[in-house]
Amino acid sequence: MKKTPALSDPQEATCSDHGRPLELFCDSCDTLICISCSVHSHKHHEYDLVTEIYSKHCQKLRECLSPVEAKKDVLKKVLSALTEKEGEIRERGEGVLEEIHEMVEEMVGVLRQSERKLTEQARKVIDDKLNVLSEQVKSAETSLRLLEDVGDYVEQSLKTGSPQQVLGSKKQMMEHMSEVTAGINVEELHPKEKADFVLSKNIKSLHDIGDIISGNIGLQQCRVKKIDRITPADRTRSLSISIEAPNSSILSVPLSSIRCSLFGKGDQPIHTTVTTTSTDPGVYRIQCDNSTRGVHIVKVQVYGVQLKNISLVVPFNPCLNNIIPVHTVTKLNHPWGVAISDDDVIITENCGNCVTILDREGQKVKSLGGKGKNGNIKFSSPSGIAITSDKFVLVSDESHKIQKISMDGSRKVSVGKKGSGPLQFNVPDGIAISPLSGQIFIADSNNHRIQVLNPDLTFSHLFGSEGSASGQFQHPRDIAIDSQGLVYVTDYGNHRIQKFSPDGKCLRLFGTKGSFNGQLQYPLCITIDTVATGLVYIGEYGNNRISVFTNEGVFINIIGGRGSNIDQFNYPYGLTFDKNGFLYVCDNCNKRLVIY
Secondary structure, eight states, X not given: OOOOOOOOOGGGOBOTTTOOBOOEEETTTTEEEOHHHHHTTTTTSOEEEHHHHHHHHHHHHHHHHHHHHHHHHHHHHHHHHHHHHHHHHHHHHHHHHHHHHHHHHHHHHHHHHHHHHHHHHHHHHHHHHHHHHHHHHHHHHHHHHHHXXXXXXHHHHHHHSOHHHHHHHHHHHXXXXXXXXXXXXXXXXSOOXXXXXXXXXXXXXXXXXXXXXXXXXXXXXXXXXXXXXOEEOSSEEEEEEEEEOTTSOEEEOOGGGEEEEEEOSSSSOBOEEEEEOSSSTTEEEEEEETTOOEEEEEEXXXXXXXXXXXXXXXXXXXXXXXXXXXXXXXOOSXXXXXXXXXXXEEEXXXXXXXXXXXXXXXXXXXXXXXXXXBTTBOOSSOOOEEEOTTSOEEEEETTTEEEEEOTXXXXXXXXXXXXXXXXXXXXXXXXXXXXXXXXXXEEEGGGTEEEEXXXXXXXXXXXXXXSSSTTOBSSEEEEEEOTTOOEEEEEGXXXXXXXXXXXXXXXXXXXXXXXXXXXXXXXXXEEEOTTTTOOEEEEETTTTEEEEEOTTSOEEEEEOXXXXXXXXXXXXXXXXXXXXXXXXXXXXXXXXXXXX
């Protein structure tokens, strides 16, 4: 902002160049001059005597004052408004601060009230339990005094009495001791009360921040909840649980009061360690040995009370070392793809040109197809298989089509023919169904792309093309979809896995050609353990093994190697998990289905 210019001193109104009075004013230069200046430097300018021109310029200055005065008036009003608003803000601010204080005081009052309520509950439970124990203590002390009196009397008789006196009163003393001893039931004097009262925490409402739960009945109404997946580590596996009261509030109990056991098929419990942290009160970490696998039941006791509905199926799957099959189905004609329904295991027998349904014990229920001899169903080297939410079976085969069939063997619909357009295929292979949208993703192998169909088998979209760049394929063979709807594809000829969004945007690549850990060689099949660990399992044609990765592509371990032993494979072509965490492997050239 410019400052107002200072007025010249009248005593100094002389020309600095000529020393003469500044009697003239040059309009052209808007400055005071002397007579000499008018002759020399202002010769052809417009100028006049100061006394003559002064009034005119004063009028001009007054005219210029009008907007200044107007602006002054506006600014005065603005300042008044600012002052008024400042007052309103301060007043409102004081009101808000008072409201905050009142609210906090009210909250503190409610919390104090809750504290009093909980304290009263806790003291009542404590007093009731102590009163029971006090009565037991009195009974125990009375009984102890009776026994001491009897004992003292007998001891004193033996010390001071003569043999005749002792023998004479022997029968009486023995009867008295027997009578006193028989009248005391030690079992009834054992503590009837336990320190089995806990605080359930419920911070959802200030008016009810928790409750005291006491006694067997109260604890038996609580339940255990598994709150995360099984986490594999180097030597242990662990899961987190919480203990919930009937009102869904969380129990926070001392670690020493918890006993947790894992039960598998045997009667002997598996050793577990229970830990907790100060950062997650009410959350307990259950750890067990890493070799634990299969279906297990978690049983939890608090203060010796077994909690309500505490049997949780915890799948510990065979993602790491020293796995042994729990079951093997042999004499299959080159099994290729496998899918699990509620009660059945369904596989494609590639060289048998059929779809075979097995029960969970591995016994054959029926075969569909088989050289066209089963109704109107006919397959030509069936490969990929998936089960829809309404329990129909989708099968791909080398006749370049997708067939939808029912469990009883009738064909509902068939789509596709050889070609490269929508709803055309060139040797379709793996099939996967999104758990979120129900859309069907098909590895269109020789078209080097993924084709996506709607649940009614109409065309939705496709992605991918031939090549080795991100998002391109060399004969994609199989697909798996995780619980978030992300799509994993075995890029067979590029020896890698590609991870996509449902619309086909490539998110991640992992794997390079080779036989070392973390490398892949012609990956054929893929599945994801969505029940337990979220790990990705990949069957390799070139290495005859299953490689295990995290969903971000971090290598975990390998299973198997080429051979025919129970821990080896000869071209693993199909993989899937059931809801209990068991891994099913189509061991193609060993002509068997292996369950781990």
